Amino acid sequence: MNTEEQKLRLHSKIYVCTIIVGLAISGLTAFPLETEMAYLVKHSAILPGSLQIWIGAVYQALKATSLHYPFLSYGTDWLAFAHIMLAVLFIGPLKDPVKNKWVIEFGIICCIAIIPLALIAGNIRHIPVFWQMIDCSFGIIGIIPLILCRINIKKIEILEEHYGLWTL
Secondary structure (H helix, E strand, O other), X not given: OOHHHHHHHHHHHHHHHHHHHHXXXXXXXXXXXXXXXHHHHXXXXXXXXXXXXXXXXXXXXXXXXXXXXXXXXXXXXXXXXXXXXXXXHOHHHHHOOOOOHHHHHHHHHHHHHHHHHHHHHHXXXXXXXXXXXXXXXXXXXXXXXXXXXXXXXXXXXXXXXXXXXXXX
C-alpha cells in the first residue's frame, strides 16, 4: 500500500468516524427527550419568541404523554436503538471502506431521503417550517463526509487497480 492510499484510507476513516459519532449521539439523545426539553425550556430565553413557544409546547406534550401514556415513549426508544444500530453498521467501512462501500452508498441514500421525509411528514404533523429545515440539515450535513468518503473509495479502487497491474 503506497502513501497516497494510506492517506485516502485515513481520511475515509475520519469521515466514517464522524458519521458513527453523529449517529450514536443522535441515538443516545433520543432516550431522555423529556429531560432534554425541560432543559431547553429553562434556557430558551435567548431564542426567538416563536421558537420559545414551540419548545414549550413540545415539552408540555412530552410531559403530558409521559404522564398519561408512557408506552408511547417506547417508539422513541426504538428510534434511538435504530440510530445506534446504524452507527454499528458503519464499522464495516471503518475496517475496509472498499469492501463495504455499499454502506457508504446506503448512508448517502438515507441522507437524501431525510429531506422529503422531513418536508412531507413535517407538513402532515404540523411541524413548523423552521424545524423541518433543522431536520433537513441533518441530511445535508451528513451527506458531506459520506460523499467525501465515497470519492476516496473510488480513488483507492483506482490505485489498487493500478498497483495490482504491476504485481502481475
